[in-house]
Amino acid sequence: MRYYPESLARLLTELRKLPGVGEKTAQRLAFHMLREPAEDIRRLGKTIAEAHDHLTQCGVCGSFTDKTQNPCRICESPNRDRSSICVVEKPDDIAVFERMGSYRGLYHVLGGVLSALNHVRPDDLRIPELLSRVEKEQTAEVILALNPSVEGNATVTYLSRQLEPLPARVTQIAYGIPIGSELDYVDEVTLNRALESRSEVP
Amino acid sequence: MRYYPESLARLLTELRKLPGVGEKTAQRLAFHMLREPAEDIRRLGKTIAEAHDHLTQCGVCGSFTDKTQNPCRICESPNRDRSSICVVEKPDDIAVFERMGSYRGLYHVLGGVLSALNHVRPDDLRIPELLSRVEKEQTAEVILALNPSVEGNATVTYLSRQLEPLPARVTQIAYGIPIGSELDYVDEVTLNRALESRSEVP
Numbered sequence: 001m002r003y004y005p006e007s008l009a010r011l012l013t014e015l016r017k018l019p020g021v022g023e024k025t026a027q028r029l030a031f032h033m034l035r036e037p038a039e040d041i042r043r044l045g046k047t048i049a050e051a052h053d054h055l056t057q058c059g060v061c062g063s064f065t066d067k068t069q070n071p072c073r074i075c076e077s078p079n080r081d082r083s084s085i086c087v088v089e090k091p092d093d094i095a096v097f098e099r100m101g102s103y104r105g106l107y108h109v110l111g112g113v114l115s116a117l118n119h120v121r122p123d124d125l126r127i128p129e130l131l132s133r134v135e136k137e138q139t140a141e142v143i144l145a146l147n148p149s150v151e152g153n154a155t156v157t158y159l160s161r162q163l164e165p166l167p168a169r170v171t172q173i174a175y176g177i178p179i180g181s182e183l184d185y186v187d188e189v190t191l192n193r194a195l196e197s198r199s200e201v202p
Numbered sequence: 203m204r205y206y207p208e209s210l211a212r213l214l215t216e217l218r219k220l221p222g223v224g225e226k227t228a229q230r231l232a233f234h235m236l237r238e239p240a241e242d243i244r245r246l247g248k249t250i251a252e253a254h255d256h257l258t259q260c261g262v263c264g265s266f267t268d269k270t271q272n273p274c275r276i277c278e279s280p281n282r283d284r285s286s287i288c289v290v291e292k293p294d295d296i297a298v299f300e301r302m303g304s305y306r307g308l309y310h311v312l313g314g315v316l317s318a319l320n321h322v323r324p325d326d327l328r329i330p331e332l333l334s335r336v337e338k339e340q341t342a343e344v345i346l347a348l349n350p351s352v353e354g355n356a357t358v359t360y361l362s363r364q365l366e367p368l369p370a371r372v373t374q375i376a377y378g379i380p381i382g383s384e385l386d387y388v389d390e391v392t393l394n395r396a397l398e399s400r401s402e403v404p
Contacts, residue, residue, distance in 0.1 A: 008251055018231055019230060028221060042251045
């Protein structure tokens with residue numbers, strides 16, 4: 001990068017730290033920024049710099065929320081079905097559900113999954129918070145929506161055991177063949193899972 | 203986006219203005235930023251916000267350079283071959299040549315290509331600057347390295363006519379089959395160009 005002017009090299013170095021941004025993407029982004037009006041780019045930079053200042057973790061579900069609104073908009077909404085809680089790994093996963101739009105219940109962010117390899121133990125996750133929430137709010141159903149990894153599965157097992165003494169029904173989302181794909185293109189693990197989770201044709 | 207906290211929605215809106223960043227990428231970037239230490243993200247934002255403050259156009263080649271170093275590092279370098287000038291559309295293209303590393307001459311950024319459709323006329327580009335540069339510095343060779351579009355080709359024709367009265371040799375980079383690709387996968391226009399530009403086997 002020695003042929004770049006110093007300030008440009010600095011910008012490229014910062015951009016390359018972003019996920020999925022390699023040398024070429026960083027360069028495309030940087031040159032785009034330099035072509036756009038200075039004012040627009042200053043606003044972009046300011047918004048990024050201030051991201052942490054305005055946002056915090058929701059005290060109830062653990063997702064991100066504005067510092068001026070805690071608990072978050074979903075936890076506080078009178079329009080949500082308070083009888084079910086969908087448990088996800090990261091705040092990002094909530095966005096996926098909300099984009100889909102058909103789920104009207106509440107959420108709970110674990111902050112990861114159990115992992116011996118990465119030394120993530122039950123008390124590193126927001127599991128105690130989940131248990132006390134389910135107990136206090138007399139939640140009817142806890143829907144586990146973790147990623148189908150080895151760690152995700154272990155976490156599902158652990159959570160369902162922990163939730164057993166409580167009256168809540170514990171379910172998990174279905175894993176199987178994605179809609180619109182063809183069997184030819186599905187990997188063996190997914191196919192096996194789809195076979196194991198087969199159900200009666202109604 | 204109504205389910206996002208306000209500050210997060212604002213960040214997503216700004217990120218989506220970047221080239222190649224759609225809803226999902228913006229979301230991935232934003233959540234990454236919120237997971238990283240506040241200090242790192244503040245530095246990223248500051249670097250972006252200040253991009254325009256530190257950089258300016260090189261008075262000679264038209265690429266970007268630090269405000270404290272004008273003409274730019276390449277134009278000023280004693281190690282470059284001053285007898286040839288490579289003409290490109292945008293500063294980004296210089297980075298491509300420099301990454302390759304085998305070109306040791308100078309550059310000239312046109313700032314675009316001639317286009318009747320987009321109302322780009324010769325004096326909208328840095329063509330007068332190129333002509334006076336080639337004349338004053340008695341450049342031996344002008345290498346045209348524009349993108350092989352209709353407008354690029356028209357610009358090549360225009361430039362070679364304008365440069366004709368000057369003693370400089372005017373060349374253009376070769377367009378044809380990319381190395382490593384197979385004929386099967388090459389489009390007809392490229393193949394036709396490769397055929398037209400055929401040369402004797404040495």
